[in-house]
Amino acid sequence: MVDIDELKKRLYQSGEKFSDRPKQTSWQPGRPMDPVKENGVSEYWQRPVAQTPNPLKSRYIKIALISLGTLVVVGGIFWFFWSKNFDKSEVMLTLESPDRVVAGENINFLVKYQNNTNNALDNVKVVFIYPDNSLPEVGTDLVVKKTIGVVESKQSGEIIFKGKILGQKDSTKESRVTINYQPRGIQSFFENNASAQSMIIAVPVIMNFDLPEKLVSDQELNITLRYNNTSAVSFFGLFLKIDYPAGFKFGSAYPDPFQENNQWEIFELGAREEGKILISGTITGQSNDSEVFNAQIGFKNDDNFTTLAEVLGSGLISDSPLSITQSVEGAESNLVNPKDRLYYKITYQNTASVPIISANITVEIQSSALDLKSIDSDTGNFDSNTNKLFWNTSNKKDLAVLQPGQTGEVEFNVSVKDKMPVNNFSDKNFAIKTIAKIDSPNVPLSLIGTQINGESELEIKVRTEAVLSVRGYFNDSIISNSGPLPTKVGQTTTFTLYWSILNTSNNLTDVEVSADLPSYVRWQNKISPADVNLKYDSSTGKLTWKISRVVAGTGDIAPAKTVIFQVAFTPSINQVDRSPELIGRSTLVAIDSFTNEKVTAITEALRLENLFDIVNSDQKVVGN
Known part of the structure; x- marks a missing residue:
């Protein structure tokens, strides 16, 4: 280390000029040593020296710029998504x-x-x-x-x-x-x-089965399924199906099923309307077996069935010691006409293994369609107060003792009324129901606690009667006519014709009346009432009248269903002195809505001589 005296010598030498002293070198980081000019003065003393940036300050500036850029980017993104925001x-x-x-x-x-x-x-x-x-x-x-x-x-x-x-x-x-x-x-x-x-x-459609609670194996069974629309609207395109128990053998049904003996198509079930299906067959099974019938009504699309309502009905198989069945002659397919005579046969049997004594038989008749005054029986007694026939040991000796397996018969016959008692529009769909029963007050000791009585029900429907009439007039107040009377060759005369329908006890549906007009008779296209569905086919000469429904009692408690029309007749010379047809045979075809049967009525051709207001002198064609 230089001491202070040496330093003084160096600083203060004798005869030394100030300018000859050593110059301090000026240096800053980042730049070269100061250049020295010839006069010994640094050029940095002769011009301003640039300020060196502060590193900390530069760092803050960079951070600020980055932050500002980030804010701009984020704000842009936020603005983009905000402008496109979707809720x-x-x-x-x-x-x-x-x-x-x-x-x-x-x-x-x-x-x-x-x-x-x-x-x-x-x-x-x-x-x-x-x-x-x-x-x-x-x-x-x-x-x-x-x-x-x-x-x-x-x-x-x-x-x-x-x-x-x-x-x-x-x-x-x-x-x-x-x-x-x-x-x-x-x-x-x-x-x-x-x-x-x-x-x-x-569920507006309700159903119920009407079948005996106690069933006897191998007994003929009559089942009624009732269905009812309780709502104020109609249902269209319904299907009804019944699943039978395994022991049931189908016999017949009314109306006829359209498929597999257990499916029915109900095209329309009107508001508050009810219907029923009658099924006959035999039931077999073991004692105490419960035989269950299942009915469903609903809608069918292709093979898919959608249930609207469902009901179960069941009966218990029991070995009833006394059995009874009914059959009737004169009622094919359990359908009859007014005025028919019905012959009933009641068959009874002791199915037990022991004798049964003092049996009695009753048959109750439930119908206003029968003429009860006409009842006839060889041995039975009829009580008009109860509408029942009775057989017992006093009038049928075989009933005193029925041996095991023993069978027997009783019979009676009765007439259907000529005319059904239709007094108002609710009087329709007449049926004849008979309930046959067999019983005994003396139950064998071995059968105590067992119901020994037998019962059988039979229902027969009465067909409606449809009547078709045709009338003709020259003088008519509805459609006026013209032309000569008697009719003359080559001259045209017009006539007014009437078709009228009467219907007794069941509604008719899909009614159609038709006839052919002869080639010499011309259709005048005058009809009354004007809104009826009456059509004439000029290519075939066929005249057709279609009606959707004719109610029971038409022509009795309601006016006859009538249509009026005009035809024109121009005789030819070959018809002189003859009475030609003005309209051919008229035919009515319809469906009985109660029996579901086809109904037909026919009236003969109407000739000139059959006109109601033509006198004898006018009944035939005359020459000019």
Whole structure:
């Protein structure tokens, strides 16, 4: 280390000039040593020296710039997404359906949608799903798709889907709807959902079986299934099917089933209307077997059956010691006509293994269609107060003791009334029901606790009578006529003809009356009433009158069903002194709605001589 004296010597040398002293080198980081000019003065003393940046300050500046850039980018992104923001909750979708419905009735499902967003919606589709076991108004698919296309901002709309809800009473059925869409300017698809529930408060079609609670094996069985529409609306296209127990052997049914002996088609079941099906057969089984009949009514689409109502009916097989059956002669297919005579045979048997004593038989008649004054029986006694026939040991000795397996018969006969007692419009569909019973007050000791009585029911339907008449007039107040009388060759005379229908005890449906007009008779196209469905085919000469229904009592408690029309007749020379036909044989064809049978009525051709107001001198054609 240099001491202080040495340093002084160096600093203060004798004769040394100030300018000759060593110059201090100026240096800063980042730049070269100061250059020294010839005069010994640094050039940095002769010009300003640039300030060196502060590193900390530069760092803050960089951070600030980066932050500002980040804010700009984030703000831009936020602005982009904010400008394109989409809230699917602003797309409103609702589904409205009745809270409480009656099964099988037509209802509306109302779908409403509204676009409350600022975006238009593209590719909009609505998918509606009916409740299970429903019947859409169109088709059978429970999933229905509707393409809407575009829904503009703030636009709304609605769609109605129609159908029937089916199910059990008090069950709840859910319908659902989905709307799918793509907001304009956004690549994603969205969907909204809605649903509605409906409770079935009533099943309007009710059914019940009428069959004996106690059944005897191998006994003929008559079953009645009644169905009733309790609602104020009609049902169309119903199907009814019955599942029989394994021990039941089908015999016959009225009306006839259309398929497999157990299915019926009910084209229309009107409001408050009821119907029934009669089934006959035999039942076999073991004692104490329960034989169950299951009936379902509903709608059928292809092979799918949707149940509207269901009922079970059952009977218990028991070894009734006394059995009884009925048969009737004169009632083919259990159908009769007025004035028919019916011959009943009651067959009874002791099926037990022990004798039964003091048996008695009764037959109760339940019908206003029979002339009870005409009842005749060799041995039976008839009580008009109870409408019952009686046989016991006093008039049928075989009933005193019935040995095991012993059979016997009793008989009676009676006439159907000439005319059914139709006094008002509810008097229709007449049937003859007989209930035969066999019993004994003396139950053998081995059969105590067992019902030994037997019972049999038989029902016969009475057909309606349809009458068709044709009348002709020259002098008529409804349609006036012209021309010479008697009719003359080459000159035209017009006549007024009447078709009239009378119907007694059952409604007629699908009624059609037809006849041919001869080639020399011309149709004048004058009809009264003007709105009837009366058509003339000029190519065939056939005249046809169609009527949807003719009620029971028409021509009795209601006016006859009548149509009036005019024809023209121009005789030819070969018809002189003759009485030509003005209209050929007239035929009525219809369906008896009670017996489900085809009904036919025919009236002979109407000739000139048959006109009601033509005197003898005018009944034949004369020459010029």
